[in-house]
Amino acid sequence: MRLTLRVWRQKSAKEPGRFETYEAKDISPDLSFLELLDVVNDGLQQRGLDPIAFDHDCREGICGSCAMMINGEAHGPQPAVAACQLYLRHFKDGETLTIEPWRARAFPIIRDLIVDRSAFDRIIQAGGYVSVDTGSAPEANSVPVPKPDAEEAMDAAACIGCGACVAACPNASAMLFVAAKVSHLAKLPQGQAERKPRVLNMVEQMDREGFGNCTNHYECMAACPKSIHVKFIAQLNRDYLKACRRR
């Protein structure tokens, strides 16, 4: 099949970017989207041009590295997949695709499609952890966790931190990410000791990073490759308001 790509090219955060158009001919519909970019990059390198810079690592939808807007949708048109798990058979032959980086003040562009997502790391450092004594692993059955709580904690913990929620949000809000990280620990007994400072500190850091405010459009949930539910945002709001009252 044949595809036309309009790709955002930008040498660095300081230089202005622009769209460049590339033709991809005779490509297999079984390629993943990242493999398509690999093929285009091979062609660019053969012509002595700079390849398109994009983030990638596991290519099996679990690391959260790949990140791009494909035709105005974070990770492309398929629900519940990252760009690495998106296959060209989902596009029409001859289609023109616009590929842009995540756009948010908190995610400055490094180069082309790569943005700096360390804002997420700083939010995690602010409280997205449990403090435990290291040593031998504790006996698994000594802390019972009810099955529904374990399931819900796992649903939230499925977040791979790719930033699609921020990218898709009309306000570039990071609430779904923070909600997932706060909720998965809030649902488990191990997370209770630091529950209050965690939610207060993570929200404070989120605000400091310059993300927007959630106005409940729920675009994040539609874009999330792990289908994280916006019910966790309600959980975050509950936990935060409760923690504020008891401060």
Add this chain to the structure above:
Amino acid sequence: MSSIGKKALMAASGLVLVGFVIAHLAGNLLVYGGPSALNAYAEKLRHVPPLLWSARVFLLAAVAVHIATSVQLAIENRRARPQRYRVQRMAETTLAARTMLPSGLLVLAYVIYHLLHFTFRAAHPELSRATDALGRHDVYAMVVLSFQQPPIAFAYVVGMAAVCLHLNHGIGSAAQTLGWTDERTLRWWARAGRLLSFALFIGYISIPLSILLGLVG
């Protein structure tokens, strides 16, 4: 103040105003009970000035908080994405959710006109200064005479459409922001909010429409 703190204030003040919109409609519907019912109700409202004024101050405070927080949040949201996408497709959001700022501004503009018209009686003094046989302010005559003018009725319907659009997203969104929802009740709140906003719209516009059609008055 934190983002969630501001949003909680916006949500709570918004719900206070939703409460007012419901109570106000309940009072307005007395127009169907004829001049005596509506004028007596209006007289009763003004009967205890301290109560009336504390309610007015409370509502005004809710309006101030709602506007102050929403303006701040809207500015922050603009700043959070300095460069827009060339192409952006929305999957989940609604027209009402996307137009909260314009619909809110329209509601504000309408409320100012509405107060000038019916409360301060400055916008159309010739329609609103009558007294009834008992010497009370003739609210019924004011309402009927006003809505017999098609432009006034039309402005009212437009104002109520803005309120309906604003609440269409606002009620469900406030519940989510205050953390009252879970996976099951999220849809329920959104649906209930839409239903309530539509019911309020029908209730409010029934008054000018029935006056225009000559069913009341």
